[in-house]
Amino acid sequence: MQSAIYETWRHVFKLDPDREISDEVLEAVCMSGTDAIIVGGTTGVTYDNTVDLMSRIRRYEVPCALEVSNEESAVPGFDYYFIPMVLNTDRAEWLSGHQVEALRKLGAFIPWDQTAAEGYLILNPDAKAAKLTGAKTDLDAESLAAHLYMADRLMRLPIVYLEYSGTYGDMQLVKRAGKLATGARVFYGGGIDSVDKARQAAESVHTVIVGNALYDHRLEAALSTVQAVKETVCSLLDS
Ligand SMILES: CC(C)=CCC/C(C)=C/CC/C(C)=C/CC/C(C)=C/CC/C(C)=C/CC/C(C)=C/CC/C(C)=C/COP(=O)(O)OP(=O)(O)O
Numbered sequence: 188m189q190s191a192i193y194e195t196w197r198h199v200f201k202l203d204p205d206r207e208i209s210d211e212v213l214e215a216v217c218m219s220g221t222d223a224i225i226v227g228g229t230t231g232v233t234y235d236n237t238v239d240l241m242s243r244i245r246r247y248e249v250p251c252a253l254e255v256s257n258e259e260s261a262v263p264g265f266d267y268y269f270i271p272m273v274l275n276t277d278r279a280e281w282l283s284g285h286q287v288e289a290l291r292k293l294g295a296f297i298p299w300d301q302t303a304a305e306g307y308l309i310l311n312p313d314a315k316a317a318k319l320t321g322a323k324t325d326l327d328a329e330s331l332a333a334h335l336y337m338a339d340r341l342m343r344l345p346i347v348y349l350e351y352s353g354t355y356g357d358m359q360l361v362k363r364a365g366k367l368a369t370g371a372r373v374f375y376g377g378g379i380d381s382v383d384k385a386r387q388a389a390e391s392v393h394t395v396i397v398g399n400a401l402y403d404h405r406l407e408a409a410l411s412t413v414q415a416v417k418e419t420v421c422s423l424l425d426s
């Protein structure tokens with residue numbers, strides 16, 4: 188079976204269609220040496236702002252994926268599509284309800300060999316995504332392990348996303364969780380704005396995702412994470 192393109196990604200920048208980014212900053216991001224750009228956000232993502240951002244990124248050669256957060260913004264033309272499913276919520280609509288609704292309309296048109304589910308574990312209570320979905324963010328090590336077993340072993344999801352969006356996570360917890368994945372790629376995102384934080388995360392997960400630091404005057408620091416991640420050996424890759 189052919190492997191999916193995201194399986195080689197170590198570093199990714201996430202760009203939010205609902206936030207402004209200048210041409211200069213976009214160029215720096217796309218030419219940074221990152222492995223890919225993911226386009227995604229929790230709120231305010233529309234067809235128009237997604238097409239606009241995609242076409243601007245398309246001036247560059249960097250692979251570009253869409254993380255679909257609502258069915259209106261499912262725009263054709265990306266290299267890859269990620270469908271989030273929130274695993275640590277009791278609100279079933281965020282695990283499968285909205286996704287099934289979207290599939291009723293779009294299922295027949297989806298490029299399935301370019302599409303993968305992401306099992307989201309949202310761990311920062313202040314993240315927009317946590318508030319929207321009612322995520323139970325206060326998971327201790329045992330509960331997080333149980334969610335990992337469910338995502339990786341029972342559901343056999345291709346990706347588990349440890350999401351701390353807006354804050355740097357508990358790296359001990361992340362490391363322990365990452366080690367439990369046997370088939371899933373482990374993505375980590377949240378609060379990475381320095382070489383040290385990037386290195387620590389890169390040791391523990393397959394793919395490190397950097398978002399907010401690009402927007403709030405930490406551009407140089409955000410760009411420095413690319414090399415930091417790529418130079419770091421991931422403890423999961425030899426297992
Ligand atoms: C040809 C063609 C039409 C191509 C496209 C086909 C395609 C792939 C269609 C997809 C169809 C489909 C199944 C869509 C599902 C849509 C849907 C409603 C999914 C639910 C997603 C979900 C669980 C959303 C909840 C929020 C969440 C987990 C978002 C993920 C992104 C995220 C966390 C971003 C960070 O958010 P941000 O806004 O930056 O937040 P901070 O301010 O806290 O940083």
Ligand SMILES: O=P(O)(O)OC[C@@H](O)CO
Pocket residue numbers: 201350351352353354375376377378379396397398399400
């Ligand atoms: O924005 P930050 O905190 O870098 O998090 C990145 C990403 O995980 C957001 O979905």
Ligand SMILES: [Mg+2]
Pocket residue numbers: 203352398399
């Ligand atoms: Mg964000």
